[in-house]
Amino acid sequence: MTTGGDGAPEQDAGPERMVRLLAGFEVSQALYAVAQLDIATVMNEGVRGVAEIAARTGTDALVVKRVLRTLGDFGVVDQRGDAEFVLTDSGVTLAANVPGSLRDLAIMLMETHYLPFDRFVETVRTGRPAAEIYFGQTFFEWLNTEPGRADQFSAAMASVTDGMQGDVFSGYRLPVGEVVADLGGADGSVLLRLLQEHPDRRGIVHDLPAVVPAAHTRVADAGLDTRVDVVGGDFFDDVPVADVYLLSTVLHDWDDESCAALLTRIARTARAGARLVVVEMIMPETAEVHSSKQVDLTMLGMISGRERTLTEFTDLLASAGFRLDRVVPTADTSSYEIIEASLTG
Ligand SMILES: C[S@@+](CC[C@H](N)C(=O)[O-])C[C@H]1O[C@@H](n2cnc3c(N)ncnc32)[C@H](O)[C@@H]1O
Secondary structure: OOEOOOOOEOOOOHHHHHHHHHOHHHHHHHHHHHHHOOHHHHHHOOOOEHHHHHHHHOOOHHHHHHHHHHHHOOOOEEEOOOOEEEEOHHHHOOOOOOOOOOHHHHHHHHHHHOOHHHHHHHHHHHOOOHHHHHHOOOHHHHHOOOOOHHHHHHHHHHHHHHHHOOOOOOOOOOOOOOEEEEEOOOOOHHHHHHHOOOOOOEEEEEEOOOOHHHHHHHHHHOOOOOOEEEEEOOOOOOOOOOOEEEEEOOHHHOOHHHHHHHHHHHHHHOOOOOEEEEEEEEOOOOOOOOHHHHHHHHHHHHOOOOOEOHHHHHHHHHHOOEEEEEEOOOOOOOOEEEEEEEEOO
16 A cells, blocks of 8 residues: 555545545544554564454453454555554554664654644634643653653654654764754754764753753763763753754754754854854745644644755854855755855854
8 A cells, every 4th residue: 555645645636635634633532552562663573463462462452453454544554464563664663672763753742742733723813822821831841841751752752763763863063163052952962973973072962951951961871971061051041061962953943033042052152163054844935745834734743843945054044144055965865954154153
């Protein structure tokens, strides 16, 4: 079965296609169950029969069969016989402990994004993020006061780095500069990956105070605590002094005004000749299918951010005194890109 860009079977058209789209929330919940209950993890160990899957995961065999049968329509599993299923390449990403696993992302999305989206109609009416209406505070404020949620979010972001960002960093070398500061660096996954290529550089992971414990652990586990500092703080108030600033999927979290404030703070603090490395999806100017369009819905519903076109990135960077130097050519097939910029002043 081939599926369209939205995961719905391609032969569906008109009303059938619309019904599938409208019931997308059921598919999301089914995927969450398969990830959260480790059904995919067990299947990835080679277990095909629903009876054994159910026994290993403490689930109901008949329900597992019905759920997997449905997910077959969405290209997540292949059915082999009456009650046997195998994961497709896409389905494997829901298993734990596989390279590129998106299990943590599946859990985070359904446990922190799903319910707030109930208020999306109000977002469309007012422009206010649904999550802000639902939680009564901004998503990041909620995240950093709810026990365990900051770590959960960082783990999900790390799974995007390891999975969805594909090989965007493969062979990439940072611009010159001794100290590299990763702002909004979460658990430091992106910085640690990039520093592998640069044993001579020092790094700083900067994020909100509730997030940095995960970075301390990850940096220590990598044996890099003498080379990488971890700093907790609000990047709108203060940023560390550095030669290279890394902003990986940070600018898309914020509206233009907030981005300009952050970039201006960097420009005022940075060492002379500082460079900026921005990792983001770049929204096409045309109508082509692109993952950034779906992520733009997340930005609308959860925070005040947005996905941007190259022209919009160029203008945004220029508003704070940065010149966009290049979009780094990579052989990578993911939707993520690396943008380099430098201070013009
Ligand atoms: C979308 S995540 C990106 C994480 C990481 N850079 C990556 O690429 O996986 C955005 C990060 O910005 C952090 N953040 C949000 N507001 C912040 C603030 N005011 N100061 C510092 N970090 C902040 C969040 O805690 C989160 O880790």
